[in-house]
Amino acid sequence: MKKEEVPQDNGYLVKGSFRELCYAVDKDGNYVTEHTTGWTPKTIALSNAIDEINERVEKAKQKVLANQSSPIEYFMEVNKMDVSILASYVGMWNWQVKRHFKPLVFKKLKLKTLQKYAEVFEITTEELTQMAY
Amino acid sequence: MEINFEHHQSAHCENGVVSNLMRHQGFDISEPMVFGIGSGLLFCYIPFLKVNHAPAITYRAMPGFIFNRFAKRVGVEFKRKKFKSHQQAKEELDFNLKKNNPVGLQVGVYHLSYFPDEYRFHFNAHNLVVYGRKGDRYLISDPVMEKVTTLSEKELEKVRFAKGAFAPKGHLYYPVSFPKKLELNNAIVKGIKQTCRDMLAPVPYVGVKGIKTVANLIRKWYKRKGVKTANHYLGQIVRMQEEIGTGGGGFRYIYAAFLQEACKQLGNSELQKLSEEMTQIGDSWRDFAVDASRVYKNRATKTSVDLYEDLAQQLEAIAIKEELFFKKLKKAI
Known part of the structure; x- marks a missing residue:
């Protein structure tokens, strides 16, 4: 990649406020560093990944509304986590977390357990139990 | 307290922290x-490790490896803890800052408040340097940022004790001798030899074989998993290739820059030619990304099957180029 070819496509999500460093070749064939404001193929990939997450959040929300899952799954998706990441944050096994996705089990959870989840999601226990969309 | 620490932006965090800490000690x-x-250069496909619900593909060595090998090969000793x-982690950090000793930290990215949102995933192998403290804010030199920044005590504790794969557990390090x-x-020769060995490894998931x-x-993803998942995975390949920290082209340009420097250091003119060749390989990776982005631009719409075939052939061509390249590099050194 030549220095003049370093892409400056303004990743629209960051709006040019965040410039990364690229390595490129100058006129004399020497390697130099050059800032880049973004590159369209990468921006598309990033925004697709974010759309994917938003879809997962929406799907989880519908599941909770249909009483097929508990708010824990919804907030897990909001925080871009999966079961194993969430489990390690709350210090439980994967199967325990999955069990807490069941609405009936969730209703019977102790306050202490709810607090653990709430703390990880950075919300109050009320917000967790009376999920506000 | 504030240590007189010079911040240099780098493409990649791990190299950047090591380079910045070494420069602080007077080694350029x-x-x-x-x-x-x-x-650092590698290609590895890790199907069982899922990143953002897609198999992980990496273009560089495991977090921490670059750092360890570098220290060992040039004979610098690092203290790591x-x-x-949480309390002890904080005390150790404060103690070092008081001694005027800037330290490197391994942190999780998700809670880094100064990062743009779309980069904040649960990735735990980011590195930064703490070089002082003002009031309740720590002074941070994050090598991928243009300028220095700060984090509150609470924020720093959170990123140091992020959970999940590669959990940092407060990991702190600094050079001691x-x-x-x-x-x-010698270190350069050793480093190049190992890269050649890794890239030509007879393992289906690693190096040239991994690319194949x-x-x-x-060719198979869209049949097995549907177009949407196939395109999601394709996006993942490009994201990992062009992710912040790669310097573009899946680290291939940084490696070309290294070969150019090594050429001057060793006085081996063959390496300059190889550096140019590596630059071209980097360009091929970027061409691949451009074509791939045309496919995954439409996330779920059915694209012509030929397009996947075409992308597969492009990757195979890259694999052949890299195979030839590393065989030549092995001979040149």
Whole structure:
């Protein structure tokens, strides 16, 4: 990649406020560093990944509304986590977390357990139990 | 307290922290040098490790490896510590800052408040340097940022004790002893040899063979998992290739920069030619990304099957180029 070819496509999500460093070749064939404001193929990939997450959040929300899952799954998706990441944050096994996705089990959870989840999601226990969309 | 620490932006965090810490101690080591000596370049397909619900593909060595190999090969000794107690982790950090000793930290990215939102995933192998404290804010030199920044005590504790794969556990490190003169020549040769060995490894998921495996998978994903998942995975390949920290082209440009520097250091003119060849390989990776983005631009719409075939063939061509390249590099050194 030549220095003049370093892409400056303004990743629209960051709006040019965040410039990364690229390595490129100058006129004399020497390697130099050059800032880049973004590159369209990468921006598309990033925004697709974010759309994917938003879809997962929406799907989880519908599941909770249909009483097929508990708010824990919804907030897990909001925080871009999966079961194993969430489990390690709350210090439980994967199967325990999955069990807490069941609405009936969730209703019977102790306050202490709810607090653990709430703390990880950075919300109050009320917000967790009376999920506000 | 504030330590007089010079911040240099780098493409990649791990190389950047090592390079910045070395420069602070008076050793002028560039980022590509750290990357090359630490055998940073790689290709690896890790189907069982899911990142953002897609299989992980990496273009560089495991977090921490570059750092360890670099230290060992040039003979610098680092002190490193992990913690169970949050309190102890903080005390050790404050103690070092008081001694005017800037320290490197391994942190999780998700809670880094100064990062743009779309980069904040649960990735735990980011590195930064803390070089002082003002009031309740720590002064941070994050090598991928243009300028220095700060984090509150609470924020720093959170990122140091992020959970999940590669959990940092407060991991803290700083150099303690240096050789009188850095023996770069041997270290460079060792670093290059290992990269050649890794890239030509007879393992289906690693190096040149790994690229071929992924090329084949591109042919199959849309049949097995549907167009939407196939395009999501394709996006993942490009994201990992052009992710912040790669310097573009899946680290291939940084490696070319390293070969150019190594050419001057070793006086081996063959390496300059190979550096140019590596630059072209980097360009091929970027061409691949452009074509791939045309496919995954429409996330779920059915694209012509030929397009996947075309992408697979492009990757195979890259694999052949890299195979030839590393065979030549092995001979040249």
